[in-house]
Amino acid sequence: GDDEEESTSTEAPAATEAPSATEAPAGTEAPAAGAVSACQVTDVGGVDDKGFNQSAYAGLQQAEADLGAEIALLESASDADYAPNIQAFLDKGCDDIITVGFLLGGATADAAIANPDQQFAIIDSDANDNAGTPDDFADDVNLENVRALNFATDEPSFIAGYLAAGMSETGKVATYGGINIPPVTIFMTGFLNGVNYYNEQKGTAVEVLGWDGTEGSFAGNFESLDDGKKLAQGFADEGADIIFPVAGPVGLGSSAYAKEVGGIRIIGVDVDMYVSNDKEKEVYLTSVLKNIDASVFDTVKNVSETGDAGDDYVGTFANGGVGIADFHDQAGDVPDELKAEIEQLVADFTAGTMKAG
């Protein structure tokens, strides 16, 4: 049975993690005449944020490697940098400008309206037009030339919650965020709902520490790893044995704690942390995947092939935009029954018969 289970749980990521493997054969046929140019503007986190900026850039780098795309990067030092950074790329004549994060929503929309022939993509935001009168928020204006890349990360988080609830020996699991903003809390809510679903299904009373649906525990930043360790220690003091940090590198502090004390499992976020954090790989039960790189790659590919970034995109289980990683070393700890249930959940989400809400 093990074999089968394992392949199931890796199935989702396989579909997205390696777009080059599944779809990119086309990449080799990338148009030789005038390579496509793709340019990324980061938010204030910078490109090595071990989060979405870095993920997005990984997608670009892949496009460079596989499609021969010309890539460029501008890091923003402050919110006031977004507009001029986009402008710099407009002046440079990029084929596709990729902006990262909701903070860039306004600047991206402004640029997109002013330059209707320019292709844009934005991550974690539907570019919204910030111009206009107070009651005329044109967020329903669907900007043709902006491809919004969003991710239903509540789906894999839901599964992570279900899994955590099933795996917890103390009946307490925990999650925390970087700061209390939707791109972060969507994970936490998914996780909470997953745990509650498990409780409903099994009549258990597994408790979630750190998030009650509106308020909870936050590191207050995405940089201080020690905050991650402190929070993990606090959760452990309260008896939690599985922790799901949604705070970029801060989560590494929790992993360090888990490795140090043993007996605590961590659920990774964004990427398969078993792979990306070799140092503490043994603490990861699994990871919630948000395959930004694949969608960015996909966008660049679209531009290079058709000249258009493509329609708005919501990463789901169905399209491989989100996923849940392998159990790796901990596969042996997960009961088969639970594995099967997880597998079923993935299938239900993929089929659209299950909702995370």
Place this chain on the structure above:
Amino acid sequence: MELELRGITKRFPGVVANDDVNLHVRGGEVLALVGENGAGKSTLMNVLYGLYKADEGEILIDGVPQHFTSPRDAIAAGIGMVHQHFMLVPVFTVAENVVMGVEPTSLGGIKLDLATAREQVRTISEQYGMHLDPDALIEDMPVGLQQRVEIIKVLFRHAKIVVFDEPTAVLTPQEIDDFFVIVESLKADGKGIVFITHKLREAIKVADRIEVLRRGKTVGDADPKTVKDTELAEMMVGRPVDLVVDKAQHEPGDVVLELRDFTVSDPSGRVLVDHVGLQVRAGEIVGIAGVQGNGQTELVDALVGLRRVAGGTVHLVGQDITVATPRDMHRHGVAHIPEDRQREGIVKDFDITENLALTGYYAPPLSSGLTIDWKAARTTAEHLVEQFDIRTPSVDTGVGTLSGGNQQKVIVARELSRDLKLAIACQPTRGIDVGSIEYIHERIVALRDAGVAVLVVSTELDEVMALADRVVVMYRGKVVADLPRASTSHNEVGLYMAGAKESAA
């Protein structure tokens, strides 16, 4: 031991502070160094002490040229200095201040051996009869005792030449007498002493030789046995100086200031000024004599609104001003020359114009509405600089660079140059040269003659006796005597000041 300074020249930007100065002192000899404010006395001594490096000239000890690059070298060569502004760390104890730099230690030179330090300090202090508690905090000590700490510092380092830069300026008469006893014993010990002072009679009294410095140059020496203070003053200033205050008879008018049961206490409730009653009439100078620390400072501070009045009333021309603020007092035509010139009286970073505007900036003619009319302020300042003979290149010069005497003149000019009912002058001539003293005294008398009520507070008995029409003596917060000047003597007032006598007054 013999010390010789030869051809010392020291320049500051725009100033030649010492210009080819020659000087020598022998062990067992007291050399008095006198000169106007800014004549270069302190500068010369700082060169000697290794704090400044002379541009030209050399320092010889027993004929051997010395190269002092820091006070360390000077100390090692046997030179000690008691600075004009004390060099004491206020939050340290006596012992800590004394031993710093040559600390007795234990634990292999790491741990401060305070027990030994205390003992050493006590020994020296007893040897010279200075009675100092090694554990007392400097900031809690009266100035006289602080000075003794400075002296012990010097002795502790086995100095053979001791420089005293204006040691008596801040001392009470009693403290000055004690100080001279110490000087005598140092001299007897074979130490050479350089004694800088503005009080010419002191110089004549203790010195074996007097050297006069003017505008950075030595203008000659004098034999204290034969020289008269007027001669010395003329050598210093370059013109004859009137050392006695010229004061015509003047009939006082109505009561301007009246204190009744005036009481001031510190926050812990200790009474500092004890039910004082006092009257000052128009055209009258009342001098408050008293040893420092007997409540005069607090009395004035409370009077001008810088301190809370604990009880009693103050009336100015009949009006109750007990709770007036400093600004109210200014508005009422009260002038205040503060005791501590540098702390309160001036802002060192400001230029002369700004300092002259410091108390009057808020009202016409210097100001209307929200702004200050700096043009008017400048004109006024130029006028005052001329009128009060403030020596400065321009009114844009920073006050911090002026000599003490000229700083004091800035304050005097500012405070006395307007319509006044009452002028309060605290230690108006502390640390100031005879030329300026003469001038400031003249102004005060002129004020009286113009019908202003004047209150002079001075620990300098001579000053009070010279200026006052009536002498009030404070002792332990109380007024112990209120005597017409004409019918009292230095001696009598001195007794009241020392608490040896109490009058029914």
Place this chain on the structure above:
Amino acid sequence: MSVTMPTTPSTPASGALTYEEKRHARNLGIAYIVLAGITMIFLTGHSGTATFNLDGGRSFGLPAQPLAWFVAASLSVVAGIQLWRGFGKWTNVVLAMASLLIFMSFLSWAAAGREFSFIGMLASAVTFSTPLIFGACAGIMCERSGVVNIAIEGLLLNGAFTSAFVGSIASGWPGMGPKSGFWVGVLAAMITSALFAWLLAWLAIRFKVDQVIVGFFINFFVLGLTSFLSSRVLTENPDYNDTPTLGAWKIPLLERIPVLGQILFQQTVFVYAAYVLVVVFTWFLFRTKWGLRTRAVGEHPRAADTLGVNVLRLRYRNVIMAGAIAGFGGAWWTATLGRFNENITNGRGFIALAVVIVGRWHPVGALSAALLFGLFDSVADKLSLLNTGLPSEFIKMTPYLMTIVVVAGFVGRSRGPKAAGQPYESQ
């Protein structure tokens, strides 16, 4: 520079403080009344018993509402006495007791009907305030000798980076394991931070550059450089960013003391080092020749100079030593997390600066201030678990708000070494 005409002790300058103290006393009385009122708020909402878990399965419970009643009543009494005649020398003790009561009452309110690990909260305060203690000691050492050090943040960050980087590389050296490699990294952190501190001293002393500007320069410079190296060197070579973490080193016997054992004696070497540093530093500062001269140089450098103390050399030495301390403190991150990350110190150096001042430039004061900050930080963490209904942003404010309350309410006016920030000209 600052000693002008010497004056008698009872001038307004020294009186100013005491006048304020008097007003302070009155304000304190009013504050008690206000606090009693606030405590009444704890009567609303939750009720039930708050359970505070200790070690070894022990715990104690506090009934939220009765406690709030009790505290509000006691505070009213205390307020009355304070306004009526004050507590004299007991003022601060009473204040501390009152604060403790309010604190417990607040916690009981927040945790009514629930439980949480009280001991974990305290232990975490001790653990995570450690870098603040090192940073603050570095700051005190500089400022006590007259050099304002805004660069604590940069020095800590450099320490964190260098210890991780060098420590990782050194563990690969022949005959060197990860543990000894780590300590090589710590040494390197101390040396490089000392070098940066030397730069601070050199620029501030030799060239009289405004000390605050140099501090900012070092902060920016270190942040830029370590971020760059982190992304270009560490990310590309994960092996260069991989040291072991130092687990708890339980002190035999002591660790078994109930409650205290877990809070104080089951910590890492860095925590113990911080406490040793505070003790040693305090002793040195107030009992040794070096300490006497250091304090003199910070208060009145010219006085020290005229006694033959080499002011500038002492400043150089102390600032460099402070750098080494901060470097060591920076290594705490590596010891705790086994790696470096961009801007990992994230403003802790500035909190340390505040700690210096709250602690009134005294190592023990700084220790208390750091612990207090750490405590409020971990209180915030616990609050976020207790579903109090407070927005997370407000909970996050706890340590910052409380610092202000403590400073305004307890510490009052604090005055640094007089000469701090001024360049010294020996001529």
Place this chain on the structure above:
Amino acid sequence: MTAATVDGSPAAAPEEKPKLVVFFDRIDAYNNLLLPFLAIVSALIVGAFIIGLTDIDRLKEGDIGGILTTIKDAYIALPTGALGSLGGISETIVSATPLILAGLCFAVAARSGLFNIGATGQMFAGGMASVWVGFTMDGPGIVQVPLALLAGIIAGGLWGGIVGILKARTGAHEVITTIMTNYIAGLLTLWLLKTEAFQQPGKDNPVSKTVSDKGRLPELFFWSDDPSLRAHWGFLVALGGAVFMWWLFERSKVGFELRTFGSNADAARYAGMKPATLTTLAMFIAGGLAGLGGATQIIGTQGYATESFAGSIGFDAIAVALLGRNKPVGIVFAAFLFGILEAGGRKMQLETDIPLDVVLVLRALIVLFIAAPALTRLIWRLKSEGSTSVLQFRGWGA
């Protein structure tokens, strides 16, 4: 001043100089232009080494020529990016605008003897107030814009005033309280942006409602219809702030009191000034200036508020103010220098592969060299001048 140079005659009537000459005397062309120039040159030389050393890939390959090209490109990009085009100038101005105001904020407090690290928090307060006015009001720009700015001033002023009151009433050290109020303001902003009153309807991200076009500060380059020229009248507001500060300290009564209090608190008390009021007022004015900076950032540059709109401006501004020696003209120049480095740094990032972090290091170097004239003099062997004046904050020391 002294008997040694000035002969007895008092105040040898200083000859009346024309105003302009006095002005240029003060500017003192030599020291104020040559030195900064050499300072920048020194910084660029040191910076070149840093760029070279951080170009790890080329260094590994031993590609010295490549490194030199990078340095050359970088140093061409820096000035051309900032000043080489109208767009660059516009961006330089955009960056300089809030820095001027926040720098003035620091300087006003500094000259009143207070060390105010709180510009960040005060900008948050001002920005949030102005954005609120901006999106709730719907009047003509001529009414709405000044009102939004005023709201910024008041909110920033109050936020700073709290620090002043705490200091005046309890003695709480302003360094502590400003650090803490910065954090608090950041958290409050984040919270506010999620409240119904502020949050953009239909969105759940913490981004505020948008200020309508007429509520925005007008464009500076109004004749051009290039939308990327973002520079706005906030720049004029900032210059106005500088003039205000000049007026405050050089002309006004209050400014004189603040200055006196900043230099010698005892003398201020003696002269009848009120220390507690002055402390509070200084912090209010300082906070107001920073709040105005926040307001121009919102209703000028961004048009809406985000949780990090104050960025690191508040901190950079301390360097700006100190560089400008806490004088308005100096601050404007220093802010411009920062603006140039920011706008030029963008082009540098784009045209070379020097990462942003290294650009920041370069900036720190330039600031340092400009702040250290003695160092520059030593390097270029210029003859030394009198010592540099150093600021004093009562917080530290006397």
